[in-house]
Amino acid sequence: MKTQKQMADFLAKTIVTELVKRRKVIVKTEESKLIESIAEILLKDLQIEEEINSQVREILKEHSQKLTNENVDYNKMFNMIKRKIMEEKGLEF
Helix, strand or coil, X not given: CCCHHHHHHHHHHHHHHHHHHCCCCCCXXXXXXXXXXXXXXXXXXXXXXXXXXXXXXXXXXXXXXXXXXXXCCHHHHHHHHHHHHHHHCCCCC
């Protein structure tokens, strides 16, 4: 499995390559600098998402017995809690 940095680097390179190829952007600097900037933004976003996911897992872990007893769908509850945390932080889901 790729690390978050590898994923961010790959996505950034793909984004820039496709935008240039389709002539949607004109790059006025070295492509490598643009790719690096985009990768940093993506990596930061991935790290924030992982922190939130970790918070959600911890909350669900604390309530695991109750969720099991009430037959609650883990994925639905995960997404509901994640959405709530992201809203509280002013982020979009």
